[in-house]
Amino acid sequence: MAVASVTHLNFRGDAREALAFYQSVFGGELVSVPHADDENLVMWGQVAAANGFRVMAYDVPSGMPYSRGENAFFVSVRGETAEEVVPYWEGLSDGARVHQPLGPSPWAPVYGMLTDRFGVTWVIDASVAG
Known part of the structure; x- marks a missing residue:
């Protein structure tokens, strides 16, 4: 299961x-x-x-409370290789605020963080260099 x-x-x-x-x-x-x-x-x-x-x-319907929030969550997209995740980074970067440019990190061969034009914060990384 x-x-x-x-x-x-x-x-x-x-x-x-x-x-x-x-x-x-x-x-x-x-x-x-x-x-x-x-x-x-x-x-x-x-x-x-x-x-x-x-x-x-x-x-969220207008009759219900809603707050776009700050740092309420991150969406993590982890691929197997850098080649796999670079196109996702490039796509999400359109209109985004980049917090950490895509590049090497201590825990991954490639990692980056951005907040897209809808206010969603994404972390993109790869498990191997590829």
Whole structure:
């Protein structure tokens, strides 16, 4: 039996745009279910790629409290090789604030951290130099 952890991101009206952006970076299939009372908002959405990347998202309804938050979570994408993760870094960098440029680190041959244009902080690294 296997258990998978999937990051679930909460937005206030940006979920559909964010999922489309993540699909453009990682590939895969985007599925989106609108809120029953507002078709412009996502009740549940997901990007699932053959390479194992998964992310879910939804738009918090206006009647519920929501704070974009600061440092509430990071999304970690770890590939087997540097070659594998560089395209993800390049895609996520579009409109992002880079905290740590992609490069060698004490624990990985390549590591970087950025906050994308939707306020989500990503850490990208590889387990081997490749």
